[in-house]
Amino acid sequence: MRVVEDLIEKAGGCAVVDGGLSTQLEKHGAQFNDSLWSAACLIQDPDLIKLVHMEYLEAGADILITSSYQASLPGFQSRGLSIEEGELLLKKSVELAVQARDKFWDAKKRISGHSYNRALVAASIGSYGAYLADGSEYSGCYGPSVGVEKLKDFHRRRLQVLVEAGPDLLAFETIPNKLEAQACVELLEEENIQIPSWICFSSVDGENAPSGENFKECLDIINTSDKVSVVGINCAPPHFVQGLVQKFKELTKKIIVVYPNSGEVWDGRAKRWLPSKCFDDEKFVSFAMRWRDAGAKLIGGCCRTTPSTIRALSKALKENAGP
Numbered sequence: 001m002r003v004v005e006d007l008i009e010k011a012g013g014c015a016v017v018d019g020g021l022s023t024q025l026e027k028h029g030a031q032f033n034d035s036l037w038s039a040a041c042l043i044q045d046p047d048l049i050k051l052v053h054m055e056y057l058e059a060g061a062d063i064l065i066t067s068s069y070q071a072s073l074p075g076f077q078s079r080g081l082s083i084e085e086g087e088l089l090l091k092k093s094v095e096l097a098v099q100a101r102d103k104f105w106d107a108k109k110r111i112s113g114h115s116y117n118r119a120l121v122a123a124s125i126g127s128y129g130a131y132l133a134d135g136s137e138y139s140g141c142y143g144p145s146v147g148v149e150k151l152k153d154f155h156r157r158r159l160q161v162l163v164e165a166g167p168d169l170l171a172f173e174t175i176p177n178k179l180e181a182q183a184c185v186e187l188l189e190e191e192n193i194q195i196p197s198w199i200c201f202s203s204v205d206g207e208n209a210p211s212g213e214n215f216k217e218c219l220d221i222i223n224t225s226d227k228v229s230v231v232g233i234n235c236a237p238p239h240f241v242q243g244l245v246q247k248f249k250e251l252t253k254k255i256i257v258v259y260p261n262s263g264e265v266w267d268g269r270a271k272r273w274l275p276s277k278c279f280d281d282e283k284f285v286s287f288a289m290r291w292r293d294a295g296a297k298l299i300g301g302c303c304r305t306t307p308s309t310i311r312a313l314s315k316a317l318k319e320n321a322g323p
C-alpha cells in the first residue's frame with residue numbers, strides 16, 4: 001500500500017499528476033457534446049487516449065489518470081452497449097494507461113541520466129454527478145431520492161471492474177458532497193479494496209464542498225478509513241487551492257493532492273467552458289509552488305490544463321526542490 005509514498009519520495013517530495021485528459025483529447029479534435037462526455041472516446045478512438053497518456057508522460061507526469069471519469073455501465077447501456085461491452089471499455093481505460101506507462105518506461109529506463117520516474121496509473125472514478133451530466137459535480141445537489149445506498153450501487157460494479165484491470169490506485173474525482181464521500185469510504189471497506197485510493201472534492205467557493213457542507217465533516221468520515229491514502233481537490237479554480245491545502249492540512253494527516261482546472265467555469269447546460277479568472281501556464285506554476293510549500297505532495301492539472309502546463313510544472317518542481 002506504499003506505492004504513493006514511494007513515488008513521492010522518488011520524486012523528491014512532490015510528485016506530478018497529469019493534466020486535463022478531456023481537454024487534450026479535444027485539442028486533438030475529439031468532440032464531447034453529450035452525456036458520455038470524454039468516455040465517448042473509449043468507444044470512438046481509444047488510440048487517441050493512449051497518445052494523450054504518452055504526451056503527459058513525456059511532459060513529466062508521475063501519475064496518469066485513466067479515461068474512466070464519465071464512463072459508467074448505465075451510461076454505456078444508454079448507448080445500446082451491453083453490460084459485457086461496457087465492462088470491456090472500463091477495463092480498456094486501465095489497459096490504455098498501463099500500456100502507455102509500460103511503453104514509455106521501457107524506453108526511458110534504458111537511457112542513463114533521464115529525470116523520469118516510473119509512473120503510476122490511477123483509475124478514475126468520477127462522481128455520480130459526472131454521470132448525471134448536468135453539472136452537479138459542481139453543485140452537489142443530487143436531490144432527496146439519492147441516498148448512500150444508491151450511490152454505492154452506482155459505483156460498485158465499475159469499481160470492481162476497474163480494480164480487476166490492475167491499476168496502481170483509485171482516484172475518486174470531483175466528489176461534491178459528504179454523502180458521496182461516505183459512499184466511497186463504505187464501498188472501499190465493503191469491497192475490501194487492497195490498492196490505495198484518493199478522494200478529491202471540487203469546490204466552488206474556496207471554503208466548502210460544492211454542496212455547502214464543510215470539509216471538516218467530509219474529512220472526518222474519510223479519516224476513519226485506512227483504505228484512503230490521499231485526499232484533495234480537483235477541478236476547482238487555482239486561486240482557491242492554497243487556502244484549501246492549508247485547511248486540509250489542519251483537518252487530516254493523509255497525503256494531499258491538488259489538481260485544479262485553469263479557472264474557467266463549466267456551464268453544465270450549454271456543455272462548454274466559460275472564461276473566468278483564467279490562469280496561463282506561468283501563473284498556474286507560480287501558484288503551484290505555493291501549494292507545494294503549503295504541504296501538497298501530489299500536484300497536477302484538471303480541465304483546460306494541457307501537457308504544456310504539466311511540462312512547466314514538472315520543470316519548476318524539479319528546479320525548486322521544497323523546503
Ligand SMILES: C[S+](C)CC[C@H](N)C(=O)O
Nearest residue numbers: 037130133134135266268
Ligand atoms: C468535469 S465536467 C467538465 C465533465 C462534464 C460534465 N459531467 C457534463 O457531462 O456536463
Ligand SMILES: N[C@@H](CCS)C(=O)O
Nearest residue numbers: 020021022065069235
Ligand atoms: N480526469 C478527468 C477529470 C475531469 S473533471 C479529465 O481529466 O478529463
Ligand SMILES: [Zn+2]
Nearest residue numbers: 235261302303
Ligand atoms: Zn476537471
